[in-house]
Amino acid sequence: MTAAPRPTMADVAAAAGVSRALVSIVIRGAAGASESTRARVLDVARDLGYRPDTRARLLRSSRTRLLGVVFNVTEPFHAELVELLYVAGGARGYAVTLSATGPRRSEQKAMESLLDLGVEAAIVISPATPAARLAGTPVPVVAMLDAPGGPRAGVVSSVHTDEAAGIRLAIRHLRGLGHRHIAHLDGGEAVGSAARRLAYAQAMAAEGVPPLIFHGGPLESDGSRAARELLAAMGARAGTGHDTREGTAKGRAAGAPTAVVVFNDRSALGALDTFRTAGLDVPGGLSVVGYDNSRMARLEHINLTSIGQDGQALAEAAVAAAVDRIAGGPVREAVVSPWLEPGGTTAAPTPPGS
């Protein structure tokens, strides 16, 4: 038994007794067909099981109504965004096609495959490619989750969370609990690290408290390493500080941090582990705030206080920015507000000596 070949527009046209062009008009929902024939053609199409052939449409039409998304398949938050981008694109009449990057597949390669497919714009999540090259792409590019106000601003559209606001939320939350000395474990060279570090420094300056920054990174192991440095520094303050009260039983020196804001959740988990292994109670002895509100942070036994990014708002803004630029609009930057997801790793500080 031979598989019946898939019906084409010509088949539908013949069956409905109209021209191919009219079928095209009806299928596209374009103007130029009466309600009655529209209904009839649609009926026939359904009966025949007609589905438009994407390849042909892509080839012929100047408006492919296709958005390309470059994402890193190993990043959980990217995955979440991809799903939301499908929805946001669909709502504006755009299909979405994916191209993954990974250890064996470069961003460049992923981009090229999208261009060969005829996307009208590309959304690149956490771009690693230099802005100059991205700007050279023959279709509009939207950078998602890139560093705010970074070198890409003004060259490619950018959609990201308000990193400074996120850090401020964390610090305000901790201040509200009574913390005064708050350290930061940064993200090292990772994308977004510089912005969060700066926001931290500014927020602390605004409070008139000296910043205390430890060099970390995006991974669990980075957070763990930075946490050890923090512990060492606390020990040093407690042990050698000039105003140490003798006996320092619970021994926390004035000026030693009672809370720490970490670059991201993965890094925060590493830090958490290190603190607890060292016998430091969290949140009793030290409060910890992460960033990303990842699924892992929300696991019951981790329950990390974290800054959440609004995936849906980000996805909608990215699609909006892409569609805008396709329509000839300007390069623009969209900033989405984060929120603070309270968890069990933050609490009021225990008064020294108690």
Place this chain on the structure above:
Amino acid sequence: MTAAPRPTMADVAAAAGVSRALVSIVIRGAAGASESTRARVLDVARDLGYRPDTRARLLRSSRTRLLGVVFNVTEPFHAELVELLYVAGGARGYAVTLSATGPRRSEQKAMESLLDLGVEAAIVISPATPAARLAGTPVPVVAMLDAPGGPRAGVVSSVHTDEAAGIRLAIRHLRGLGHRHIAHLDGGEAVGSAARRLAYAQAMAAEGVPPLIFHGGPLESDGSRAARELLAAMGARAGTGHDTREGTAKGRAAGAPTAVVVFNDRSALGALDTFRTAGLDVPGGLSVVGYDNSRMARLEHINLTSIGQDGQALAEAAVAAAVDRIAGGPVREAVVSPWLEPGGTTAAPTPPGS
């Protein structure tokens, strides 16, 4: 400044002084061109920055050399497979195009978008669609990570891990440590759950120990719930009621499990959390084995003993199966062996009363 339109084969042909058909032959690497012109055409193509237009190729050629992959974007292991499928496909001269499923995007829809693009075969990871419908697809379908020997066998090709072997590895590992009573928190209605449950029951039967199964599911919350039931059952067996605060080995009745094999890692993490929150030491009071060897399981502070699936072998087998069926080969089933990744959540049982 107007963007220069992308060069086509006609442009290359004109510049090289040959016909379009010959350029096509050279670009495809087909037979019918001399070495010298081949080199010349390739040179010209490079100079012009020519890249073949995927849309046109897809439309015209009967051999699109495109594989479609349907995956669930929220599943970490799917993500890993996607990356490996790109590589495995590329090695056999196939491009790979993705279509994600998710809470708002059905498998059906994902499939259709692939078919509209002209894929030669589709690889569906963890299919939820009934076999009958998958078999009705106009291109060959390969089901990946589906239940072994399930209803799909013989209808669509299937590539999966030897689930029974995985469970046996877990149980043998635990027996080797000295465990005798081993419980199972199953995956509920999830894909693969039935196979693992059966393998567990058979392995226990072979050891002459009664099976002890708790109804769970694929998520952290499912594992947590099942774990609570297990704790309740243990409490009942020990006859001590629900005093969880001072758990551990103290009140363990003969016949109470000293180890548990959980459906997957996510579920195992939920269970781990519940056990530890209840004051039960892992692995001191209870050993836990997960399944998937996910990245989360490998985090330093989690370090879950888990059954690992060989992603690369799975990906290569899936592509091989797809290519085979495209070439007219038979439906077939490929089974890949898992391994046990030792972690810190399994240890010898503490003798009761110690």
Place this chain on the structure above:
DNA sequence: ACAAAAAACTAGATCGATCCACTAAACTGG
């Protein structure tokens, strides 16, 4: 009631490649 305008519909070119049938050139072998 009739010309002008709008709406409904169609023929044929076109997108950029592949594929098929064919010709021209180069290479055999007896």
Place this chain on the structure above:
DNA sequence: CCAGTTTAGTGGATCGATCTAGTTTTTTGT
């Protein structure tokens, strides 16, 4: 040296849709 075969290269149809420029029909205004 010429028929026969192989290799190199070409023109034109074709994939299935969209788009442009028309033609026919209907509606509208006066």
